[in-house]
Each structure stands twice: as C-alpha cells, then as structure tokens.
Amino acid sequence: KASTNKTVAIIGTRGIPNSYGGFEYFAEHLSVSLVNKGYQVLVLEPTKALVKLENYQGVVRIPIKVSKLFPHAIRKIIYGCKSLKKAKRINADAIICCGYTPALFFIFYSKSFRKKIIVNLDGIEWKRAKWNFVGKLFLRLTEYLSVKWSGKLVADNKGIKDYILKKHGEETELIAYGVNIPTKKPEVGPLTAKGLTPNNYGLTVARIEPENQIELIIKSFITAGKTLVIVGGLCNRYAKTLHNIYSNLPNVVFWGAEYNSDNLLSLRSHANLYVHGHTVGGTNPSLLEAMACGCKIAAHNNMFNHHTLDNTGLFFDNERQLSDLIENYWNKTESWGTDAKLRAAEQYSWEVVTNKYIGLIENATNKLNKKPKSQCQK
Known part of the structure; x- marks a missing residue:
C-alpha cells in the first residue's frame, strides 16, 4: 500500500x-x-x-x-x-x-x-x-x-x-x-430454488430497455425451444410490457433485479449460454462478469462488443441468427468460454x-x- x-x-x-x-x-x-x-x-x-x-x-x-x-x-x-x-x-x-x-x-x-x-x-x-x-x-x-x-x-x-x-x-x-475473476465455487441452490437445471438455460443480465434487445433475445429462445433467464428489474413501461406478454411462458423466467454477488455467480457459472444484447454503450460490466465466469457468449454484432470480446465470443445481428446460434451451440463444448475468461484476466x-x-x-x-x-x- x-x-x-x-x-x-x-x-x-x-x-x-x-x-x-x-x-x-x-x-x-x-x-x-x-x-x-x-x-x-x-x-x-x-x-x-x-x-x-x-x-x-x-x-x-x-x-x-x-x-x-x-x-x-x-x-x-x-x-x-x-x-x-x-x-x-x-x-x-x-x-x-x-x-x-x-x-x-x-x-x-x-x-x-x-x-x-x-x-x-x-x-x-x-x-x-x-x-x-x-x-x-x-x-x-x-x-x-x-x-x-x-x-x-x-x-x-x-x-x-x-x-x-x-x-x-x-x-x-x-x-x-x-473485473475480478471469481475464486468461489458457485452454488446451485439459487437455481434449484427457482426450478432451474444447471447448464440447461440461457442467461442475460441487463436493464430491460429497447437498446438491449431483450425482446429479440426472448423470441430467439422461444424459437429454439430453450429456457431463458432474464435478470433485470421491471423499472419501466417497456420492461413491464415484456413481462406481461412473456412471463406466462414456461421457458421464459423473469428473475428480477439481482445484486447478490453469490446468486449472480451461480447464475452465470451454470448458464449454458450467456447472451449480451447491448447495442450502445462501451465496455459493459455485465459482459465482463460473464467473461470472468467463463461463459459461452453470444453478443450483438457491434463495435463495442467486438472490442470487448475480440474473438472469444459469437455475434448476431437479428433474431434468426441468434436462434440458429442457440440451436447449433447448445450441446457443444467449445473453448471460447475459457478463452473469454483468459481475456478477462489479462485485459480487464x-x-x-x-x-x-x-x-x-x-x-x-x-x-x-x-x-x-x-x-x-x-
């Protein structure tokens, strides 16, 4: 010091x-x-x-x-x-x-x-x-x-x-x-309490706002037939509208706002795929945290996300591309999660x-x- x-x-x-x-x-x-x-x-x-x-x-x-x-x-x-x-x-x-x-x-x-x-x-x-x-x-x-x-x-x-x-x-x-690379072993308790199975859901952590492509992400998971967990508060009209439309579907889980670091670590570490839909902004903390947890990441195709991830993630422009990524990579074990974690440790x-x-x-x-x-x- x-x-x-x-x-x-x-x-x-x-x-x-x-x-x-x-x-x-x-x-x-x-x-x-x-x-x-x-x-x-x-x-x-x-x-x-x-x-x-x-x-x-x-x-x-x-x-x-x-x-x-x-x-x-x-x-x-x-x-x-x-x-x-x-x-x-x-x-x-x-x-x-x-x-x-x-x-x-x-x-x-x-x-x-x-x-x-x-x-x-x-x-x-x-x-x-x-x-x-x-x-x-x-x-x-x-x-x-x-x-x-x-x-x-x-x-x-x-x-x-x-x-x-x-x-x-x-x-x-x-x-x-x-970002800090997690040293704790993630628990599964927070997931099972909500009926989630490790490695059998996708995750996005974001403010539920239009520029974060939340509805596009929801529709892509519905098309692919996979479960999506959305972590974010229902703090605006857009968020409440999406909740009213999609919350009754069995494979769309509105988790709500979450600031407990252990719960977030559990959610990220046990996700099959992390989806980052942010289209404006810079280096987003939620993306860095996903990288630090070694998540497989699919991110919106824009300069900010490319500069953050480099070649350690996959990118999508629209609903069809994202649903194809979900279907094609859900059951594959790829190195890009490990690569993203290494990049987080070295660069961030x-x-x-x-x-x-x-x-x-x-x-x-x-x-x-x-x-x-x-x-x-x-």
Missing part, C-alpha cells in the same frame, strides 16, 4: 455499494482499489436529506441533498452542480466525473480547477432508443461540453475512443472497466485499471501549483 495524502473525489454516480449499474459498479471497485493504494477517496452521492453515510471499505461517502420533488432529469442536473461545488470546497486533488451532466457547469470554474477533472465518458448515450428529441439534444450538448472543458477524457471502449476522435477531433485515454483486471487511473491522477496533480489543502470531511 502506497503512502499518499492525495484526495480523489468521484462524482456522477448514484452511490456505492453498487445497486444500480455500470457507473456505480465502476465507482465501487475503483474507489476501494484507490484506497488500498493509499489515496483518500470520496464518493459524492445524491440523497433526499443530509444524512450521515457510513464509509464503505475505507471510502468516504458524502451526501449531496437533492429533493425528490423535482423530475429525474432536473435532479441529475442539480446533483451535478452541487457535487462540483462540493469537490471544489474540499479541495480534491483530482475529480473523476462519471458521465456528461456535470459538464454543464465546467465553464463556471477556473482552468486550473478544470484540469483536475477526469471525465469517464458514457457510451454514445444520445443514441439510446429511450430518449426523445429533447433528451437526445441535451445529451449531445453535455457530450460536447465534456470534451471541450474537462482536463482529461477517458473512454472505456475503443469504439467510444474512435467516435470521440471522429466527432470532436479529441484524443481520449482508453481505460476499460475492470482491476489492478491494471486502477494503475492507469493513478497515472492520470498523478499527471493531473503534478501539473498544478496547489494551495494549502483544507481539512477533508470525515
């Missing part, structure tokens, strides 16, 4: 430990890894009230009060504004900003302060099907402001890096998300990811002539 008195603030997430998705997964693992390297890490979290949050494995959690009376989009903007002000007040040495929204306020800060900001770029967020015209316009604006006003840009996938270079003419640092370890972020943090802080630091909130 290194000795350092540097403080890193992480903003733009809904908090840790992860109970939501990609940025929270990233913030949880990176913050703990940085603490273990000797940094003081603060994760700024939106809360309904200024309540005291317990530290998480050495990470200081700081509440940022945002009233629930506002619509979700407005709450995100308020949180972005307040979290930047808090990061400045505590005189953080570096600020890791997850996503674009706080970039609305970068222009109001000095150049020296902006040099501290490392933006972990979201996927090509404005392309998501759930956004209307105004939403897409807002996301394109915040994407532009992030590129223009931040100190350093990080892309978690080469597809995003290439997009930013082509669209905005700016270079980004390529640092993917990390949290040790590698953390050291790359430390390089950015040290580079940002070494460029600044710092003023005396204020006492950090405990």
Whole structure:
C-alpha cells in the first residue's frame, strides 16, 4: 500500500455499494482499489436529506441533498452542480466525473480547477432508443461540453475512443472497466430454488430497455425451444410490457433485479449460454462478469462488443441468427468460454485499471501549483 495524502473525489454516480449499474459498479471497485493504494477517496452521492453515510471499505461517502420533488432529469442536473461545488470546497486533488451532466457547469470554474477533472465518458448515450428529441439534444450538448472543458477524457471502449476522435477531433485515454475473476465455487441452490437445471438455460443480465434487445433475445429462445433467464428489474413501461406478454411462458423466467454477488455467480457459472444484447454503450460490466465466469457468449454484432470480446465470443445481428446460434451451440463444448475468461484476466483486471487511473491522477496533480489543502470531511 502506497503512502499518499492525495484526495480523489468521484462524482456522477448514484452511490456505492453498487445497486444500480455500470457507473456505480465502476465507482465501487475503483474507489476501494484507490484506497488500498493509499489515496483518500470520496464518493459524492445524491440523497433526499443530509444524512450521515457510513464509509464503505475505507471510502468516504458524502451526501449531496437533492429533493425528490423535482423530475429525474432536473435532479441529475442539480446533483451535478452541487457535487462540483462540493469537490471544489474540499479541495480534491483530482475529480473523476462519471458521465456528461456535470459538464454543464465546467465553464463556471477556473482552468486550473478544470484540469483536475477526469471525465469517464458514457457510451454514445444520445443514441439510446429511450430518449426523445429533447433528451437526445441535451445529451449531445453535455457530450460536447465534456470534451471541450474537462482536463482529461477517458473512454472505456475503443469504439467510444474512435467516435470521440471522429466527432470532436479529441484524443481520449482508453481505460476499460475492470473485473475480478471469481475464486468461489458457485452454488446451485439459487437455481434449484427457482426450478432451474444447471447448464440447461440461457442467461442475460441487463436493464430491460429497447437498446438491449431483450425482446429479440426472448423470441430467439422461444424459437429454439430453450429456457431463458432474464435478470433485470421491471423499472419501466417497456420492461413491464415484456413481462406481461412473456412471463406466462414456461421457458421464459423473469428473475428480477439481482445484486447478490453469490446468486449472480451461480447464475452465470451454470448458464449454458450467456447472451449480451447491448447495442450502445462501451465496455459493459455485465459482459465482463460473464467473461470472468467463463461463459459461452453470444453478443450483438457491434463495435463495442467486438472490442470487448475480440474473438472469444459469437455475434448476431437479428433474431434468426441468434436462434440458429442457440440451436447449433447448445450441446457443444467449445473453448471460447475459457478463452473469454483468459481475456478477462489479462485485459480487464482491476489492478491494471486502477494503475492507469493513478497515472492520470498523478499527471493531473503534478501539473498544478496547489494551495494549502483544507481539512477533508470525515
């Protein structure tokens, strides 16, 4: 464990430990890894009230009060504004900003302060099907402001890096998300409790949203006559509609949201095939976790998934292609699950990811002539 008195603030997430998705997964693992390297890490979290949050494995959690009376989009903007002000007040040495929204306020800060900001770029967020015209316009604006006003840009996938270079003419640092290779032996109890047989079901773990191709995946498994387990919450109209249509079918299992790591390990390790339908975004944590478990993987055919998997998975464009993959590979023992696990261990370890972020943090802080630091909130 290194000795350092540097403080890193992480903003733009809904908090840790992860109970939501990609940025929270990233913030949880990176913050703990940085603490273990000797940094003081603060994760700024939106809360309904200024309540005291317990530290998480050495990470200081700081509440940022945002009233629930506002619509979700407005709450995100308020949180972005307040979290930047808090990061400045505590005189953080570096600020890791997850996503674009706080970039609305970068222009109001000095150049020296902006040099501290490392933006972990979201996927090509404005392309998501759930956004209307105004939403897409807002996301394109915040994407532009992030590129223009931040100190350093990080892309978690080469597809995003290439997009930013082509669209905005700016270079980004390529640092993917990390993953830990499981060391526990997976149990079968969580499966048998739901009537599942090991190695006799397919699995997808995702937010149930249109761009993740959930209905296409369901129809492909119905055509192939195999069981599909869908892990994801029924948090929106699209998810509830699919549940109403397909939940009565015997081979379609809506598991619900799941954040118990042992249950997820069991589901992934005993799946015959893992299907990743994400069409936008970058290096997705759920795909990395499937790779780390040695799953056979069929992924939607797009640049993000190709850059993540390389040649350790199979790819589909449509329902027919996926149903053919299911039928052709269900009973075959292939090496690509083992190859995916090896790639996860070599390319996506949290040790590698953390050291790359430390390089950015040290580079940002070494460029600044710092003023005396204020006492950090405990």
